[in-house]
Structures are given as C-alpha cells and as structure tokens.
Amino acid sequence: MMSVETEIRFSLNGRPVSLKVPATMKTLAMLRDRLGMTGTKYACGEGECGACTIEIDGKTVNSCLMYAVDCDGREVVTIEGLRTPEGLHPVQQAFVDHGAVQCGFCMPGMIMQSRNLLANNPELTREQAQRGLEGNLCRCTGYTKVLDAVDAVAATNTCGGRANP
Amino acid sequence: MSETIEAITTYLAPRRLDEALQAMADGEATVLCGGTDLAPQTESGARQYKARLLNINRVEGLGGIAADGGEIRIGATTTVAEIRRSAALAKIAPVLVEAAEHFASEQIRNAASLGGNLCNASPAGDMSPPLLVLGAAVELACWRDGAAHTRRVPLEQFFVGPGKTVKLAQELLTAVVFARPAPGFVARFRKSGPRPALEISTVSVALGARVADGRLGDVRVAMGSVAPTPLRARHVEAALEGRPLDAATVAAAVAAAAEDAKPIDDVRASAWYRSHLVKVFVEEVLDDVRGN
Ligand SMILES: Cc1cc2nc3c(=O)[nH]c(=O)nc-3n(C[C@H](O)[C@H](O)[C@H](O)COP(=O)(O)OP(=O)(O)OC[C@H]3O[C@@H](n4cnc5c(N)ncnc54)[C@H](O)[C@@H]3O)c2cc1C
Ligand code: FES
Ligand code: FES
Numbered sequence: 001m002m003s004v005e006t007e008i009r010f011s012l013n014g015r016p017v018s019l020k021v022p023a024t025m026k027t028l029a030m031l032r033d034r035l036g037m038t039g040t041k042y043a044c045g046e047g048e049c050g051a052c053t054i055e056i057d058g059k060t061v062n063s064c065l066m067y068a069v070d071c072d073g074r075e076v077v078t079i080e081g082l083r084t085p086e087g088l089h090p091v092q093q094a095f096v097d098h099g100a101v102q103c104g105f106c107m108p109g110m111i112m113q114s115r116n117l118l119a120n121n122p123e124l125t126r127e128q129a130q131r132g133l134e135g136n137l138c139r140c141t142g143y144t145k146v147l148d149a150v151d152a153v154a155a156t157n158t159c160g161g162r163a164n165p
Numbered sequence: 166m167s168e169t170i171e172a173i174t175t176y177l178a179p180r181r182l183d184e185a186l187q188a189m190a191d192g193e194a195t196v197l198c199g200g201t202d203l204a205p206q207t208e209s210g211a212r213q214y215k216a217r218l219l220n221i222n223r224v225e226g227l228g229g230i231a232a233d234g235g236e237i238r239i240g241a242t243t244t245v246a247e248i249r250r251s252a253a254l255a256k257i258a259p260v261l262v263e264a265a266e267h268f269a270s271e272q273i274r275n276a277a278s279l280g281g282n283l284c285n286a287s288p289a290g291d292m293s294p295p296l297l298v299l300g301a302a303v304e305l306a307c308w309r310d311g312a313a314h315t316r317r318v319p320l321e322q323f324f325v326g327p328g329k330t331v332k333l334a335q336e337l338l339t340a341v342v343f344a345r346p347a348p349g350f351v352a353r354f355r356k357s358g359p360r361p362a363l364e365i366s367t368v369s370v371a372l373g374a375r376v377a378d379g380r381l382g383d384v385r386v387a388m389g390s391v392a393p394t395p396l397r398a399r400h401v402e403a404a405l406e407g408r409p410l411d412a413a414t415v416a417a418a419v420a421a422a423a424e425d426a427k428p429i430d431d432v433r434a435s436a437w438y439r440s441h442l443v444k445v446f447v448e449e450v451l452d453d454v455r456g457n
Binding site: 003004006022023024026045046047050053059060061062064065066067069070072113117132134135136 | 172173174175176178197199200201204205207208214218220222246269270271272273275276
C-alpha cells in the first residue's frame with residue numbers, strides 16, 4: 001500500500017511551489033525526483049555527511065532526514081538558489097578561486113553550510129568554521145582549501161545575510 | 166533513493182495541542198518531530214509506521230524555553246540548537262548547554278528536538294544525563310473522556326530499556342521541567358565518541374551537586390551508554406554525598422563507578438573500554454569541580 005499523499009506549498013529559492021508528496025518522502029527525494037533540483041546531493045542518506053544540506057527558514061538541515069511534508073509553508077533554499085544575476089555567489093567563487101573543489105560531490109552541502117555560517121557570523125574564525133563544518137564530510141580535499149576559501153570570504157566580508165537575494 | 170512503501174493512511178500537522186492529542190488517542194499515530202531518529206529507523210526497517218503520521222512541529226505552545234520562574238520549562242519541540250544558543254539556560258543550567266554543544270552537527274542540532282531525544286530513549290541520548298542531574302521531570306499529555314490530561318514523570322523513572330519508556334502510545338511528551346538550581350549548584354558533563362562531530366556517545370557522565378565548605382551535597386550523578394537506559398549512578402553518589410572533596414573521596418567515587426556502570430560490548434566500544442572511560446570521566450568531572 002502506498003502512503004497517503006499530501007498537498008504542500010512552500011517557497012523554493014524564492015519561488016512558490018506546490019505539489020503532492022507521500023507522507024514518508026524525504027525532502028531530498030522530493031527536490032531531486034519530483035522537482036528536478038539535482039544540485040543537492042544524496043550520499044549517505046543518514047545525516048552523517050552533509051552532502052544533502054539545504055536551508056529551511058534560514059537554518060541548515062540534512063534534507064535526507066527531513067520529511068517533505070514538513071516543508072509546507074516554509075522557505076527552502078538549495079544550492080541552485082545561491083546564484084546571483086551577476087554569476088556565482090561569493091562563497092561559490094571563493095571555493096573556485098582557492099581550488100577547494102575536487103570531485104565536487106560534497107560541495108553543494110559544503111557551500112550551503114559555509115554560506116550559512118558566514119551569513120550568521122561575518123567574522124567567522126577558522127576554528128568556528130571548522131566546528132560549523134563538522135557535519136560535512138569530504139573524501140577528496142582534506143578540508144584545508146575549503147577552510148582557506150571560507151577564511152577568504154570572512155576576511156572580505158562579502159557574504160550577504162540572506163541566501164536568496 | 167527508494168521510498169519505503171508504508172501503509173500511512175492519514176497525515177496530520179495540527180496547530181492545537183488538543184487536536185494533536187485527539188489524533189493519537191487510539192494509540193495509532195506515529196509522532197514526527199525533527200525526524201532525525203524516525204527517518205533512519207524507518208528507512209532501515211528497524212521501525213514500522215502506524216496508520217497515522219502526526220507532525221507536531223506546528224503545534225502552538227510546544228516549543229520554547231520558559232526560564233523566568235522557579236521552575237524551568239523547555240517545550241518538547243525545542244531544538245538542540247535552541248538549547249545551545251539559549252542565554253537563559255547558559256546562566257541557569259550550563260550543563261545542558263554544554264551537552265547541546267557536543268551534540269552531532271549543526272544540521273542535526275537544527276532539526277533534533279529535546280522531546281525526540283528523550284522519547285527515542287537511546288542509552289546514548291545526550292540530553293538525558295544532564296537532565297537527570299538537574300532532577301528533571303517530563304510532562305506527558307493524553308486525551309481521555311473529552312479532555313486533555315497531563316501527568317509528570319521524573320526522568321529517572323521514564324526510561325525502561327533501549328527505545329522503551331513508560332510513555333503510553335496515546336501520550337505526547339509536551340515539556341521537560343526542572344526546579345531552578347539553588348545557589349552553589351555546580352554541574353559538569355563529559356562525553357566521548359569516535360569522532361569529534363556526530364558522535365554517538367561511547368560513554369557519557371554528568372555530575373550535579375551543591376558545593377558548600379568544600380563538601381558536596383544533594384549529589385546526582387548520571388551515566389549514558391553504560392546500561393540499557395541512561396541511569397543515576399547511586400554508588401558514586403553515595404561515595405560523594407556529604408564528603409569533603411579531597412583525593413580520597415575522588416578515589417572512592419572512581420572505584421564506585423564500577424558498581425554502577427554495567428556496559429556491554431558493541432560495535433562502538435568494548436565493555437572494558439567503557440568501564441575504563443567512565444572512571445576517567447568521574448575523576449575528570451570531580452577534579453574539575455575541585456579546581457573551581
Ligand atoms: C547523524 C546523526 C547524529 C546524531 N548525533 C546524536 C548525538 O550526538 N547525541 C544524541 O543524543 N543523539 C544524536 N542523534 C540522534 C537524534 O538526532 C536525537 O535523538 C534527536 O534529538 C531526536 O529528535 P527528533 O526531533 O529528530 O526526533 P524524531 O526522529 O522526530 O522522533 C524520535 C522518536 O520520538 C518520538 N517523538 C518525538 N517527539 C515526541 C513527543 N513530543 N512525544 C512523544 N513522542 C515523540 C517519535 O515518534 C520517534 O519515535 C543523531 C542522529 C543522527 C542521524
Ligand atoms: S546524504 Fe544527507 S547527510 Fe549524507
Ligand atoms: S570534493 Fe570530493 S567529496 Fe569533497
């Protein structure tokens with residue numbers, strides 16, 4: 001038997017969406033399979049790695065654990081929402097400039113979490129960044145260049161408060 | 166990702182507590198809060214959904230921290246992140262903030278609720294040892310005979326076994342309450358796990374006591390991951406109560422820890438290692454209090 005479907009409405013990267021989702025569907029599956037937003041990545045599926053990090057009402061969560069029905073009435077921002085009309089978001093640009101990206105699979109989550117940390121604390125220290133990124137695993141970079149990129153944004157204070165301009 | 170096919174026939178996200186309690190009055194509802202335990206447990210098949218999925222995140226009055234009076238009250242849907250950031254709790258019960266500080270990752274803390282942590286009843290649940298030393302109780306509400314009824318259960322009587330509590334299927338945990346700690350009350354929390362982030366505690370120890378004239382009074386010691394439930398360490402407490410806080414007392418308390426901690430071998434650590442860690446933590450928290 002299939003789970004009951006529920007109609008939900010929420011804001012996705014600043015645009016209203018509405019759709020029907022099964023009660024047990026997770027937000028990650030909804031984003032990728034129902035809404036075609038494949039920027040957010042599925043890796044562990046258990047809350048351990050942070051590849052699926054999104055922002056909901058200004059706070060980051062693991063979308064692989066969050067029930068899609070719980071998005072109803074809320075503001076969701078994914079990696080696709082960071083791009084500005086001028087191009088990459090300053091945090092994305094810093095990751096590129098510092099060579100912080102290798103295979104890239106962890107990066108949408110890494111950048112969502114970094115951007116949120118920087119927006120909440122423009123004077124983020126390296127140690128605070130390290131702690132704030134504890135829930136984001138990367139199998140390639142060894143984290144040093146990731147932290148360099150975050151440091152650079154903190155130094156120039158170029159991270160706006162809201163994910164969605 | 167495969168969505169498990171489940172027989173959920175109703176989904177509800179009520180705004181009023183009465184509606185939530187009515188929706189679970191027949192015991193046939195699965196409560197959803199942050200989902201950080203429910204999602205992995207149902208995905209892995211360790212747990213089945215009931216016919217109704219009841220999302221309590223929209224219920225008004227279930228969240229928030231009330232810390233003005235003599236009784237401190239933390240609503241069930243309050244997240245671990247909110248506890249970590251609470252300036253009021255940092256003053257009144259820093260031991261709870263410390264435990265929140267060492268809880269998982271920011272993404273998990275933003276979703277994980279206090280009520281979910283207690284109802285999940287893991288022996289490793291990190292909110293339990295600090296709340297046990299604060300002498301906390303939980304409020305359980307249910308709908309019966311056309312009205313809401315609430316009972317209070319001391320946290321130390323709440324846990325029955327791994328994943329098991331005295332809460333009935335028709336009951337919702339609405340809040341955690343504890344008396345404002347008296348002046349002179351000190352408390353400490355230690356936990357260990359294999360990696361700094363996302364650690365499921367290998368072992369945790371909390372101590373709470375009133376310190377006066379170099380002696381400990383009203384001592385409460387709690388341990389996690391050393392038994393089927395988080396527990397009060399009665400032998401350690403007895404070794405400390407009313408004693409001068411000197412090296413001999415610390416040694417006696419460390420020795421008594423072996424009486425309270427009955428750990429098992431599992432994938433995270435051996436029983437031997439856990440027994441050892443518990444002693445180290447008991448010594449550390451006492452040395453820390455002595456140093457004050
Ligand atoms: C990667 C990862 C790391 C973690 N790290 C830690 C850690 O460091 N320390 C730790 O203690 N835990 C940890 N956890 C476990 C989990 O995050 C916590 O137990 C969390 O507090 C559960 O809250 P929740 O709101 O997500 O609960 P949910 O998953 O929504 O619910 C948990 C259980 O409680 C029931 N329930 C929830 N609220 C109520 C209520 N008010 N009344 C009645 N029943 C209710 C649900 O039906 C379910 O059975 C971790 C989990 C993950 C996935
Ligand atoms: S895929 Fe969600 S945390 Fe790993
Ligand atoms: S760049 Fe490959 S996992 Fe992080």
